[in-house]
Amino acid sequence: MRRIFLLIVLTIGAAMASEADVQTKDTPRAFPAIASAAEWQERSRAIREQILVSAGLWPMPEKTPLHTSVFGKIERDGYSVEKVYFESYPGFYVGGNLYRPLGRGTGPFPAVLNPHGHWEHGRLEDTAVCSTPGLCINFAKQGTIAFGYDMVGYNDTRFPESPVSASFSDIHHGFASNSPVDLLWNVTLMGLQTWDSIRALDFLESLPDVDKSRIACTGASGGGTQTLILGAVDDRLAAQAPVVMVSHFFQGGCECENMPGLRIRYSNVEIAAAPAPRPQILVSDTRDWTQETLTNEGPAIGGIYRLFGAPDNLRYVRFDFEHNYNQASRQAVYQWFDRRLLGAPDQPIQEAAFQKESDTDLRVFPDGALPSNSVSEPDLIKYMIQNHRDRLEALDPTNESALRNYEQIMRPAWLRTLQVDWPMEPWDIAHRDAEAMIKVTRFFPQKRRSISEAVTVVLVSSDGATRYLSDVGAPLGLAQRLLDQGFAVVLAAEPVGDPSPDQSSLFYTTYNRTFLQKRVRDLVRICQGIRTGNTNTCRVVLAGSGAGGLWCLLAAPAADAVIADCDQVDAANDDSLLAPSLYCPGIRNIDTFEGAPILASPHPLLLHNAATNFSTGHLDSCYRTLRAGLRLRIEHRLLDDEEIATWIALWGL
Numbered sequence: 001m002r003r004i005f006l007l008i009v010l011t012i013g014a015a016m017a018s019e020a021d022v023q024t025k026d027t028p029r030a031f032p033a034i035a036s037a038a039e040w041q042e043r044s045r046a047i048r049e050q051i052l053v054s055a056g057l058w059p060m061p062e063k064t065p066l067h068t069s070v071f072g073k074i075e076r077d078g079y080s081v082e083k084v085y086f087e088s089y090p091g092f093y094v095g096g097n098l099y100r101p102l103g104r105g106t107g108p109f110p111a112v113l114n115p116h117g118h119w120e121h122g123r124l125e126d127t128a129v130c131s132t133p134g135l136c137i138n139f140a141k142q143g144t145i146a147f148g149y150d151m152v153g154y155n156d157t158r159f160p161e162s163p164v165s166a167s168f169s170d171i172h173h174g175f176a177s178n179s180p181v182d183l184l185w186n187v188t189l190m191g192l193q194t195w196d197s198i199r200a201l202d203f204l205e206s207l208p209d210v211d212k213s214r215i216a217c218t219g220a221s222g223g224g225t226q227t228l229i230l231g232a233v234d235d236r237l238a239a240q241a242p243v244v245m246v247s248h249f250f251q252g253g254c255e256c257e258n259m260p261g262l263r264i265r266y267s268n269v270e271i272a273a274a275p276a277p278r279p280q281i282l283v284s285d286t287r288d289w290t291q292e293t294l295t296n297e298g299p300a301i302g303g304i305y306r307l308f309g310a311p312d313n314l315r316y317v318r319f320d321f322e323h324n325y326n327q328a329s330r331q332a333v334y335q336w337f338d339r340r341l342l343g344a345p346d347q348p349i350q351e352a353a354f355q356k357e358s359d360t361d362l363r364v365f366p367d368g369a370l371p372s373n374s375v376s377e378p379d380l381i382k383y384m385i386q387n388h389r390d391r392l393e394a395l396d397p398t399n400e401s402a403l404r405n406y407e408q409i410m411r412p413a414w415l416r417t418l419q420v421d422w423p424m425e426p427w428d429i430a431h432r433d434a435e436a437m438i439k440v441t442r443f444f445p446q447k448r449r450s451i452s453e454a455v456t457v458v459l460v461s462s463d464g465a466t467r468y469l470s471d472v473g474a475p476l477g478l479a480q481r482l483l484d485q486g487f488a489v490v491l492a493a494e495p496v497g498d499p500s501p502d503q504s505s506l507f508y509t510t511y512n513r514t515f516l517q518k519r520v521r522d523l524v525r526i527c528q529g530i531r532t533g534n535t536n537t538c539r540v541v542l543a544g545s546g547a548g549g550l551w552c553l554l555a556a557p558a559a560d561a562v563i564a565d566c567d568q569v570d571a572a573n574d575d576s577l578l579a580p581s582l583y584c585p586g587i588r589n590i591d592t593f594e595g596a597p598i599l600a601s602p603h604p605l606l607l608h609n610a611a612t613n614f615s616t617g618h619l620d621s622c623y624r625t626l627r628a629g630l631r632l633r634i635e636h637r638l639l640d641d642e643e644i645a646t647w648i649a650l651w652g653l
Contacts, residue, residue: 547579
């Protein structure tokens, strides 16, 4: 028998860190080289998908009634201010203030959303460093409706049980507490705030005096993050102004600026460029992380605008201050928005003097008493998770139309949740010394099948390749049986390194793949490499044991068939999915272990050693819809090597 060892190598692009590196919020990020507007549009689409998947907003939740209340109107010279609350989710109230022009007719007027940053007083901050009331008053005096609204935990946007003595910041940072179980559903503070911003935009659109075609958004610091995220996912914005936040070497230090998988591939600079060519101004400072905007971030994003033939739709400015949204920064935004929203001349605007109303007159719930139907934090999280469950149940592929809908939603979710490189780049099969290499051992049978029957079985075990090798490196067990039947065999090498002890942390998973995500990506790469090495005529079977069987299930779209030892994992139990070898944020939203093999259907699929409550209902529906029920086999007992080899031969693989 001939035995051949190959080292399969894929070179990762320069914009990505090597596998050995751990990325953080402070890791410098390079902007990718983009050759055309079409190429950027595709990348922008991927960025939008990644944000929504990471936020737990894919597919988009039902937009339940806002039940808006606008009251407490105060009229001043040239503007009015009112209190506002609405329900972004049933029983969860978002509070804010609405500033409208006075003496300018009935509109419709342009409008601006104003999410605030991590200032001590949130939307009521009024200092030389930042004043959201001053910003909104001046917008209104200039003829634009302005809405300033809370981040979660600040002022009026809180929970009934929130302690009165706690700071806004403490309540804010406490949401979901970065629970690994909640992350299985991608329930995060950032996801909730992104949803609140989408609903705030819905609120503005609902006002009869707002021109829906002229709505913009601006915020600084954490509010700048909310601005660039909203701009990337919602094309209803006509313009945006993220202030002191777009940086290539700092991505945001709060839980409300981080969510699983968001920045493994993409940085804030790319996210800010996603809405191109819509009008945008970047405002930066010399004494914070935006200090290089004039030489780095601005020109990088400007290159994208030039590809669209719209260089004048981007402006970037820098002021000699520390981190702020002060008068100078506000005036730059007034000038930009007045030009883009009001058609005013492009000339400097001097901020008008203003007087903030008292906190009592601006607070929606000044006594801290929320409406009687307000939900607690645990109940809101329970509702959000149940919402995900209901959407998954509604996707049950019981007919062809439902299956198409399932695939349309689940394929982006699979790609973005598992951080899979797809479609793959061509492989370079060679001996190289690089961190990103994948080492495999490959055996060819003595009696090879014809080219048309060429099949390679990739054997995967959580114990590594040694499960299938003798002490001297000869094939054992299932590997030998498959070779005897004329199949080529590839043994996936042992995983490099142990799971990171930090992999359940939000700040790890925002920037790095978990152990499971790395394993699934490697299997997808191996499948692609085998096909490339065989001029795409070879069919590939993934066969895994232990946790490796579940990795194979998740990599199923890359293979022509899968045999998965389900390892008696109780997939219905969240604790089972917290195991270091199986942990993956958002895995529940891809139908746990069912979504990926449905995307590969109707390829032959064998599940064995499956726990009695290992969910396969959607798989059953899918294969029945495709009239391919015989291609799906589910066994609760552990099959032996002979049974597995016989099943592969039975299907003519």
